Amino acid sequence: MAPQSLIELWRGGLCESIHAGHAVVYGPQGAEMVWGQADAVIFPRSSCKMIQALPLVESGAADAAGLAERHLALACASHSGAALHTKAVAAWLSDLGLADEDLRCGAHVPRDPEARCHFTCTEDKPCQIHNNCSGKHSGFLTLNRHLKGGSEYVEIDHPVQRAVRAAFEEVTGEIVAGWGVDGCSAPNFACTVEALARAMQFFAAAKPEGSLRENAAVRLRRAMVAFPELVAGEERACTKLMRAMGGKVAVKVGAEGVFVAILPEQKRGVALKIADGTTRASEAAITAILVYLGALDPAHPVVEELLPKVQRNWRGLETGGMRRAEGFC
Amino acid sequence: MAPQSLIELWRGGLCESIHAGHAVVYGPQGAEMVWGQADAVIFPRSSCKMIQALPLVESGAADAAGLAERHLALACASHSGAALHTKAVAAWLSDLGLADEDLRCGAHVPRDPEARCHFTCTEDKPCQIHNNCSGKHSGFLTLNRHLKGGSEYVEIDHPVQRAVRAAFEEVTGEIVAGWGVDGCSAPNFACTVEALARAMQFFAAAKPEGSLRENAAVRLRRAMVAFPELVAGEERACTKLMRAMGGKVAVKVGAEGVFVAILPEQKRGVALKIADGTTRASEAAITAILVYLGALDPAHPVVEELLPKVQRNWRGLETGGMRRAEGFC
Numbered sequence: 001m002a003p004q005s006l007i008e009l010w011r012g013g014l015c016e017s018i019h020a021g022h023a024v025v026y027g028p029q030g031a032e033m034v035w036g037q038a039d040a041v042i043f044p045r046s047s048c049k050m051i052q053a054l055p056l057v058e059s060g061a062a063d064a065a066g067l068a069e070r071h072l073a074l075a076c077a078s079h080s081g082a083a084l085h086t087k088a089v090a091a092w093l094s095d096l097g098l099a100d101e102d103l104r105c106g107a108h109v110p111r112d113p114e115a116r117c118h119f120t121c122t123e124d125k126p127c128q129i130h131n132n133c134s135g136k137h138s139g140f141l142t143l144n145r146h147l148k149g150g151s152e153y154v155e156i157d158h159p160v161q162r163a164v165r166a167a168f169e170e171v172t173g174e175i176v177a178g179w180g181v182d183g184c185s186a187p188n189f190a191c192t193v194e195a196l197a198r199a200m201q202f203f204a205a206a207k208p209e210g211s212l213r214e215n216a217a218v219r220l221r222r223a224m225v226a227f228p229e230l231v232a233g234e235e236r237a238c239t240k241l242m243r244a245m246g247g248k249v250a251v252k253v254g255a256e257g258v259f260v261a262i263l264p265e266q267k268r269g270v271a272l273k274i275a276d277g278t279t280r281a282s283e284a285a286i287t288a289i290l291v292y293l294g295a296l297d298p299a300h301p302v303v304e305e306l307l308p309k310v311q312r313n314w315r316g317l318e319t320g321g322m323r324r325a326e327g328f329c
Numbered sequence: 330m331a332p333q334s335l336i337e338l339w340r341g342g343l344c345e346s347i348h349a350g351h352a353v354v355y356g357p358q359g360a361e362m363v364w365g366q367a368d369a370v371i372f373p374r375s376s377c378k379m380i381q382a383l384p385l386v387e388s389g390a391a392d393a394a395g396l397a398e399r400h401l402a403l404a405c406a407s408h409s410g411a412a413l414h415t416k417a418v419a420a421w422l423s424d425l426g427l428a429d430e431d432l433r434c435g436a437h438v439p440r441d442p443e444a445r446c447h448f449t450c451t452e453d454k455p456c457q458i459h460n461n462c463s464g465k466h467s468g469f470l471t472l473n474r475h476l477k478g479g480s481e482y483v484e485i486d487h488p489v490q491r492a493v494r495a496a497f498e499e500v501t502g503e504i505v506a507g508w509g510v511d512g513c514s515a516p517n518f519a520c521t522v523e524a525l526a527r528a529m530q531f532f533a534a535a536k537p538e539g540s541l542r543e544n545a546a547v548r549l550r551r552a553m554v555a556f557p558e559l560v561a562g563e564e565r566a567c568t569k570l571m572r573a574m575g576g577k578v579a580v581k582v583g584a585e586g587v588f589v590a591i592l593p594e595q596k597r598g599v600a601l602k603i604a605d606g607t608t609r610a611s612e613a614a615i616t617a618i619l620v621y622l623g624a625l626d627p628a629h630p631v632v633e634e635l636l637p638k639v640q641r642n643w644r645g646l647e648t649g650g651m652r653r654a655e656g657f658c
Contacts, residue, residue, distance in 0.1 A: 009585070009606060012509025014519055016372050017585050017606030043345055106643025113449050121446045131643060180341025181648045190343055256338070256346050276605040277338060277346030313512045314435025314460060320509065 003275035011320035019281030023272035026197035038194035047254030055163035057216035061146030072223035074135030080233025081110020133184035200269025259286035332604035340649035348610030352601035355526035367523035376583030384492035386545035390475030401552035403464030409562025410439020462513035529598025588615035
């Protein structure tokens with residue numbers, strides 16, 4: 001399963017570091033472009049949150065709980081734990097008659113600089129609502145209310161996770177290759193890069209008037225682009241990219257170098273995995289692919305932010321830059 | 330220049346991510362162990378700070394300025410910018426009759442959590458003394474006082490950098506393969522991984538009663554292990570590793586996945602480069618090599634910290650772990 005060189009870091013006229021990986025662009029007729037190995041087996045990690053949220057919507061649980069579009073965005077989010085995020089999650093739980101202790105994601109210091117400072121400089125400890133996956137877990141709790149399952153909703157045999165697994169296998173078109181425990185304790189199902197891209201293509205091509213599942217997919221992808229700041233946060237790649245593409249494309253990062261994109265106008269899905277797991281490279285690679293597909297204006301500032309032709313040091317001197325490897329896009 | 334798989338990340342029974350690279354263990358008779366390509370050309374980045382500090386000592390500049398061992402440690406440091414570090418650098422500059430504005434490294438928010446918080450939560454801006462290379466640059470300024478050069482001591486043709494280049498070429502045994510501009514604006518000379526390991530072996534085998542340069546090398550490696558907290562900082566890999574090995578081995582990280590080690594008891598030098606530039610992998614790989622060479626006790630807690638067999642998520646559940654790739658150590 002040999003990955004292909006995708007992103008290079010250059011300094012002083014020499015190639016200093018290289019990131020290799022796998023990427024697939026999937027269209028209505030199947031895989032249209034492949035870099036690396038389409039059948040590389042990966043953990044999608046957070047990139048598949050919109051798949052994990054399908055049962056929440058298609059089951060009727062979201063509507064039974066009166067969820068708004070912003071809740072669906074949070075259900076797909078790896079949020080930064082800013083006040084914006086934690087207040088929304090706290091309110092969601094409260095509306096369910098639930099609280100922080102009902103979550104099963106664990107707590108960590110959030111990424112948002114202000115929030116992080118607060119926890120570094122005071123005695124306060126973060127709660128589970130600060131966990132970047134707390135929106136996804138609030139979605140699980142909402143589904144659980146509907147399915148009337150027990151409290152341990154992240155167990156692999158719990159009705160919530162069985163519903164997630166079924167949706168995952170159906171939209172990827174693969175029996176899961178295995179599963180791992182994610183950082184947030186939810187199961188993360190493994191699949192090939194191609195299968196993940198196929199799932200994103202399903203989301204892209206889904207019509208609101210289609211099946212229950214297609215309608216759910218449409219609602220989720222629309223929620224992501226309607227609330228890009230909830231899906232990630234200020235200065236985050238997902239938020240900046242979705243804003244740059246004016247709501248036309250939904251993107252989602254996953255830990256360990258994963259990125260996906262849903263392009264409804266093109267009816268295409270994209271999935272990529274950087275073999276070494278590095279986020280700077282997954283951000284650069286998804287940016288390159290989005291430009292290549294004509295979905296992202298190469299002159300938009302976000303392109304230079306995520307795939308900088310020119311990198312500068314602490315005195316602003318040019319030191320080198322990032323490039324697409326030969327043969328990539 | 331094919332790198333070799335060195336460090337793997339496992340989750341749920343699958344290999345999730347892989348880091349490949351190059352590593353050389355160099356002894357009195359030459360390269361003894363090679364993983365990847367010994368002739369891979371790299372930028373050592375900060376890992377060669379002790380080489381860059383040779384002229385400071387061998388020229389007599391350090392003694393003329395009355396520098397103590399802690400200054401030599403700072404000259405080799407990529408410090409965290411904690412109060413410990415910035416106070417020491419500020420005092421050093423003051424003793425030289427110089428100040429922050431004489432530095433040419435640029436300013437950045439330091440890594441130390443308390444210091445970082447200060448700059449995130451107040452209007453204060455970091456000075457150049459907060460730059461992780463400010464100790465190295467104070468060494469350059471001290472040498473410059475001795476050489477009576479102009480103020481722009483990071484320019485490639487400045488006497489300070491010419492002296493550094495000469496020392497670099499002589500201890501690596503190679504004409505430099507090129508040079509880049511480092512994050513701190515100093516030139517960073519390129520060399521092969523083997524040549525960097527050869528230079529570390531020079532430092533390891535140097536005798537205090539040897540040549541002026543050998544004596545300088547001994548003083549610098551001793552300074553690093555005498556003040557591990559100055560060379561990096563609390564919770565940093567270099568500091569933890571040097572403490573774990575009880576002063577017997579000097580190690581130094583370099584940006585973009587570089588790590589070196591100086592083993593005087595074994596008269597060996599080690600250099601490694603992770604091809605994708607990732608620090609988590611360079612820390613794991615140097616740890617593996619140090620254990621393999623018998624220099625680091627495999628039962629020491631730092632081994633599990635830097636090369637964790639067991640990784641846990643935010644609820645303390647085991648999710649997977651790091652492993653040495655087959656064929657590495």
